[in-house]
Amino acid sequence: MTHTLTLARPDDWHLHLRDGAMLKAVLPETARHFARAIVMPNLVPPVVTGADAESYRARIMAALPEGAGFTPLMTLYLTEDTDPDDLAAAHAAGLITAVKLYPAGATTNSASGVSNFENVRPVLERMAEIGCPLCVHGEVTDREIDIFDREAVFIDRILDPIRKSVPGLKVVMEHITTKNAADYVKDNAAGLAATITVQHLMLDRNDMLVGGMRPHYYCLPILKRREHREALLAAATSGDARYFLGTDSAPHPTHAKEAECCAAGCFTAPIALSCLAEVFEAAGALDKLEGFTSLHGPAFYGLPVNDAKITLTKGAPLTFDKSLPAGEHTVTVFDPGMPLHWHVS
Secondary structure, three states: OOOEEEEEOOOEEEEOOOOHHHHHHHHHHHHOOOOEEEEOOOOOOOOOOHHHHHHHHHHHHHHOOOOOOOEEEOEEEOOOOOOHHHHHHHHHOOOOOEEEEOEOOOOOOOOOOEOOHHHHHHHHHHHHHHOOOEEEEOOOOOOOOOOOOHHHHHHHHHHHHHHHHOOOOOEEEEOOOOHHHHHHHHOOOOOEEEEEOHHHHHOOHHHHHOOOOOHHHOOOOOOOOHHHHHHHHHHHOOOOOOEEEOOOEOOOOHHHHOOOOOOOOEOOHHHHHHHHHHHHHHOOOHHHHHHHHHHHHHHHHOOOOOOOEEEEEEOOOOOOOOEEEEOOEEEEOOOOOOOOOEEEO
16 A cells, blocks of 8 residues: 655646735645646736736745745736737746636636637737637636536637637636536647646535535535536546646635625645545545646646655644634635545655
8 A cells, every 4th residue: 555655846727825914824835835836817906917917926925935945827817908918028028827818707806807709819819829828717607507507608609619719829728627628628639738626526516515505615616516526537537638736726714705695715725735645546546646736737838847846645634724814814724524644745
């Protein structure tokens, strides 16, 4: 039986760090285990220009614990007013790694997102020319579309037409949640990849809803049926380099989660790797964990694999703080509802 596992230090290809007191509270939890992370731009106001990204990156670096070896990979928030020249200059300078597409109203702080996709075609064409990836929150927001179907409809109605009209565009389907999305990646050629979260590998909608609503399991895209979770697990453990880790760790103050109309997001950063080791071990795929966490993402983004290593050791059940202070508030850590036996060192 394997009791220790050494991996190249992982990266997180989808992360929310927020700002201010929340940034200072949650950043050390990611920096402890991850070398790099694609940082989401959906602040208020959003990160829409190169200057915004430079300023946000400076705030992140200032909040890092002393000696932390962590590099934030910045993104711009795509709007219908995005300046292609500003975007290209920020990418050429190494200031941004990717651009994030939120359909307007799809998730937390997405009101400035895209409503008319024809209006961003020139920006997408410029991104294809310069090799800047597009990270996609893949849901339609039409009220008549059932929330459990919004990812599948997005693929057919928006994503596939975009990829056909701008064929050179590199696209990451972020936090995929359905068999439809996993199959779409598997059936398509190079230039397309997908990230998968911790919670979508561990939970289905029954875990969130049966016996009472569990607000700390509520995220967007929402948890789906068991058959979809099983398809995501098969993709993550397949060894296919088009699937890699994006935790979508998304902290909110506890009072905003435990509310009449609760915020969407799971704060998984402190225990993400322990959760993944548990899941991959249960699937008989510990040998595929390094690819998913440490190798496939750098290959897609054209970055080197991290030289540093981490070791996971299996032992007594992991104990961890259930919440962290964040200024005047707290943020509750994701509870997977099962013992975790893998410790990171």
